[in-house]
Amino acid sequence: MYTALVTALDLKFIDFDEYLRTMARVYDSYLSRPDDLSLIDASERRWTSGNSVVYDKGMLVAFLYDLTITRESSGRNRLINLYRELFSKAPEPADGNEAIISLLSSSPAEADLARKYIQSSKELELESTLASYGLRLDTTGKSSTFRLNNELRPDQKLLLKSLGYR
Numbered sequence: 001m002y003t004a005l006v007t008a009l010d011l012k013f014i015d016f017d018e019y020l021r022t023m024a025r026v027y028d029s030y031l032s033r034p035d036d037l038s039l040i041d042a043s044e045r046r047w048t049s050g051n052s053v054v055y056d057k058g059m060l061v062a063f064l065y066d067l068t069i070t071r072e073s074s075g076r077n078r079l080i081n082l083y084r085e086l087f088s089k090a091p092e093p094a095d096g097n098e099a100i101i102s103l104l105s106s107s108p109a110e111a112d113l114a115r116k117y118i119q120s121s122k123e124l125e126l127e128s129t130l131a132s133y134g135l136r137l138d139t140t141g142k143s144s145t146f147r148l149n150n151e152l153r154p155d156q157k158l159l160l161k162s163l164g165y166r
Contacts, residue, residue: 002062003150009164016164020146027144030056039118040097061117068109075162134160
């Protein structure tokens with residue numbers, strides 16, 4: 001779902017503001033349900049329970065990964081590049097979750113995201129995490145809003161431009 005959103009942004013079907021509004025709607029949906037499972041456990045139960053937290057949390061974790069990967073590469077890489085790498089490897093018998101987590105853990109920051117949000121049942125901490133990326137989460141109204149920080153550092157501007165901010 002996150003890849004579809006990014007593709008729509010890249011193809012200019014949506015603008016950066018709509019990208020952020022969509023992520024805020026996903027966050028509100030995420031908050032509307034209990035989050036007491038790891039993403040791995042939630043994905044295994046997605047067909048047997050009415051709880052779709054796996055989709056909301058998965059999309060938000062993908063967003064955090066995209067921010068992290070893009071910042072660490074100074075805008076040269078995105079999460080989509082990891083999909084290409086995953087599917088271009090020679091097929092070897094492996095546990096799919098382990099293969100993906102291994103790929104998503106190539107740096108300490110990425111490994112921390114995997115540990116906190118994929119392998120454990122930790123709830124997302126977006127408000128504190130987004131600030132370092134030049135974003136803030138406003139939850140004061142009826143619905144959440146992702147906003148740009150009032151003053152962006154040059155590295156934050158580069159990151160956000162790499163994501164589609166103009």
